[in-house]
Amino acid sequence: MKSRQLQQIIRGMETSDGAGVKLRRSIGAQPGLRLDPFLMLDEFGTENPDDYIAGFPPHPHRGFETVTYMIDGHMRHQDHMGNVGELKSGGVQWMTAARGIIHSEMPQQESGRMRGFQLWINLPAKEKMKPAAYRDIPAAEIPQVALPDGGSVKVIAGTLQVGEQRTSGPINPAPDTLATDPLYLDISLPAGGGFTHPVHAGYNAFIYVYEGSVSVEGKTVPQYSAGVLSDGDSVAVTAGDAGVRAVLIAARPLHEPVVQYGPFVMNTREEIEQALDDYRNGTLAA
Template identity: 45%
Template structure:
């Protein structure tokens, strides 16, 4: 008989106030030492004050990563050197595979509740870092849902299985590290139980509070979970979180600004390529 193991919280990491782009105020969690592998960084943009974010992110380069941007309120308009131009609104996401290089901008939009969005950085495997750049939008209507037990799970990418065997698969099927990303909402007194043995499993609570195993996770904290094959999320007062799953690359990480490579020599090459105009060529 196979014994099921409920995953527990191994560590909690609080987000830290920061800013990026043209003075955009964010809450950030990052780890470029492999502690979140294959994830590198999570930024939360959230404010009812336009001055906190309206400057946006003017044109800037990337190499060696994927980004996934997900909007709760407001919107973002993306443009890049490949001539992609699109806007995502509440419930939508955009995925960008930077590969060998992309130059893009992201400019915020607002609604009656201001702007609330997330951007994830996922590390590309060494074999993919110099691959061609790609971009894709996904609308909220394309994302499947698991609903029941006072909880809802929205799958952006990856395969998610509820404890009763019901399975949904998110439309973003090319996330680095076989990544999975989902938005979980648990009402007061609700519970969501999932089957997942992903080597890396992270829970970022962004509203209210959630209980995972024996630990209460407050808003603004990222939980790294122990090994196991089941995840139980519960809440006495209600909460929302991003769930991040993946398989670690276990490769060296060299990071400088918008570039993430495997060695300092590769970082220096990326900087030279950007300076001489060949980053994207």
């Protein structure tokens, strides 16, 4: 097996989105920092309600998928299709905006910690205008697997392989039914603990550290940073002295042009202009 190396470190940049929610953006902080098919990764994490209470009022999306993973806290999703989802600690919201969706994500708490991630995954041109879809995945449906040498892994998407044991997450489609075939693992390791896992050769992959630090083939990824990995068919990581909590994310690249204007991600400028027209005239999510 060819183990992946640490190719680049992208430190999370403090910013805000929605109605003023404070967060750190790594992947996608600038157009040159995308990692096909990943458009953006935001981490939000605070115990100060002033940093999150305004939430994300109704706003549109077209052309990609959003994956929101709530580690701590409670937000409510509502969209134009009538979906209402209660995103609570440990749960995931997988939303395929496709041709268009208008939704809100609003805090359902006035105090306490709010922490989690939102990942944007691009859709191929042939799927950008398919009907929108939404799935609410509670924590009870996300398997957590104990590792032999300590630590554990939550399987959100794809399949975890530990020795002969294979564990599939709730998002586990065949590669030919979801173009990007994503892998999304939440890894917790004690100090000095190790974890090795296969990753399809040719897929783009990164690891984001949200507690502690981790090393990849001797090179360290610090807290609040994304470590972009080179190509290979496996990844081996070792936790730092304080242990680590990190997400390992990989997917098949699309190799298509990306034209983005805020919440719209298409392949051409003309398609972006059409999205803007559709939003203005009320047909974006029709």
